[in-house]
Amino acid sequence: MSGRLHARGTERVHKNVWLEFARLAADYKAVNLGQGFPDFSPPEFVQDAFCKAVSGGHQMHQYTRPFGHPPLVHILAKFFGRIVGREIDPLEDVLVTVGAYQALFCAFQALIEEGDEVIIVEPFFDCYQPMVKKAGGKPVYVPLRPVSGDGSAVPSSGDWVLSPEELASKFTPRTKAVVINTPNNPLGKVYKTEELQVIADLCIKHDVLCISDEVYEWLTYDGNKHVKIAGLPGMWERTVTIGSAGKTFSATGWKVGWAIGSEQIIQRLKAMHQMSVFDCATAAQEAVARGFEREYELFGTPESYFQQLPAMLHQKREKLASCLGGAGLQPVMPEGGYFMIADTSSVTVDFSDFMSTDDEPHDFRFVKWLIKEKGLATIPVSAFYSPEHRKDFDKYIRFCFIKEDSTLDAADDILRTFSQRQ
Template identity: 40%
Template sequence: MVLPTPGINVQGGGVDVWSLINGAAAEASKSSGKPVTNLGQGFFSYAPPEFASEALKEALPVAAYNQYAPTKGRPELLNAVAKSYSPLFKRELDPNSELVITAGANEGMFSAFFAFLNQGDEVIVFEPFFDQYVPDIQMAGGKVVYVPIHPPKDAETRTSSANNWYIDFDELSNAITPKTKMIVLNTPHNPIGKVLTVEELSKIGELAVKHNIVILSDEVYDRLFYSSEFPRIATLSPEIWDLTLTVGSAGKSFSATGWRVGWVIGPAPLIHYVAKANTRIVFSTNTPCQIAVAKSLAIADETGYFQENINNFENKIKILTAAFDKLGLPYSIPEGGYFVLVNFSKVKIPEDFEFDELIQQKPRDFKLAIWLIKALGVVAIPPTEFTTPKTAPLLENWLRFAVCKDDSILEEAAEKLQGLKQYIQ
């Protein structure tokens, strides 16, 4: 029997980084008989805050909360998001026309791409990028145009702020063509940890206004920033607001990525079409989780939960980075999000260490990641998975570590990582 040929949008790609790294981790754990310490994928090792879990428990027995939600979202959550985010957006958000609730932030972005992209439209994406952007854009018929975010010149020798990674605005300007329909931003940035500054956002916004380009601002880590403020591109001018769709995530905000509740905020004329796409893609979003998120947002704002969570994450970052300080390995100090990029250019992999054929063909960061799993039992992610081959050399000496884990797990990783001493040149 000959199986049907899959559609072009889901062909190819080979083994993805998650399957590869998680497979290597499982194999290492089995062969050594010891569990690995997984700081790879950005899922939380702990439960949501108690008030969020309780809100979900309260929602589940209610008959109406177990049925379809309105396609744009439950009014309870639309109103809660509008109330929580209006002060942050410096405008009174209309919950009925300037918001749509989505099945996670990723589906919100998917809806935005489907709402505005026609075959052959170009979308500018900064490298490194969240890996879902590219297939989402391509499935909507778009063509991805890549612009790199560059590491600071001394990144391999000195620890410094992730905000020292920079955009070459000549490269960005040159990437714009008459076919450019959208620019995708990610701030705080995964995996760099960079928070785009007002100056950077203003330059991007001015280009978008000049060329009438939609801005899709992925701000899923917006409740985790470590400076005094978090600038939002949608707030910079009325003209920029008119072109901007901002994506948020309850999963990231409340340590509940499996709830799959997100939202898109923007001007009514743009949200209208995002909502239409959302209706056709999923129709509606998980109802009991919407109710729980609505209550959780109100409690979080009343109790100062978001600042408390920021303080907790600053401590988590310190636990992990202290290990690299001892080793003398430079890293980028994240200004937001929950990832730390560490430079391993000083680390020498033993010459007799054997890699399989697939890894042999990959950039050096894949080799580092596999070796680190097998040699020390610590899991990290190679960031060149989130770049094109042209840009990969900028990141092939780096590894990404997730700190959204219990402190005990981070402490265990920090101890294991001291085994790198014998491999540092």
């Protein structure tokens, strides 16, 4: 095919770690702790709301307001306005998108121009990098690094921190935005207020934007609390906060997300949204609206799903950590989210039949071996890093624990073969 028939901007985008390992998992019928979705149903109250929506008359099957179904944008503004301590205009400050993924795409396309530098904190969800590049921007990376302890405590995602000096050194006159993800995927780090304040101070000092991916905001453990950087002084006007109904209500297939920020920023995202998908599924938005209305009334009570889901996942997190430890893998206990990374350094594997290229990272080879030889699917953590830092973190693999106990038990049975072999 002639090179004239495709765009150069997509040349490095066609290869995708999720497609590659999902296909492998399917081919080998592996127990799937790789992809980040629940293998159980959403709560009954949002399922009922969805059923009621699709049987509620012709209007639920037609276009709704392009920038967000009115009941949904109103409850999102009301709900999050209470959290950040300010009035949010539902029609001007909120954009509903096809999942958080599209919210991110709109943000990068609307706000990043040719030659802009975008600081991305690593590890990062892998779409940030190609989205920045497609917008003409230049990704600049700064990693969270584990702080060595005395060896007596179980490693935690809280041990992974940003160096304020290293972060500050990445800012230049061309810096346009900083991208953070809290709770972080894949690490599970929940940024503390003082850590967010360091980032906020630099954003204000250099007059740059912050794109804050907060899709796992309700999933925190061990007393850790999610803090919105948009709520810090001086940050509302320069922050785009990304959220996800799929992660909030365990309904990833509904593909309802949002971006919240000041009118001056959100109007630019609206322009991109209008030129791409134009509108989102009406019935799904209606159901999400009813879910948030319920949670608004029950917020902070034991009946709230936002209380029940992390309580359930806390048990699953403990179960997975025990499985990994028994297999000789060193888990890093996540403070939030529904992923756990584990250090594979102590497991010796002969990769001779599983290395597709000489320079393939260790964790990619380990995951392929795990799928093909053991029937367990995970994700390599170096996929969440830039080329310059990938080798420093290629001994870790990512497990998803928002799964039925039967799925986790099946994974445990496989992991037990590690300790029996050694």
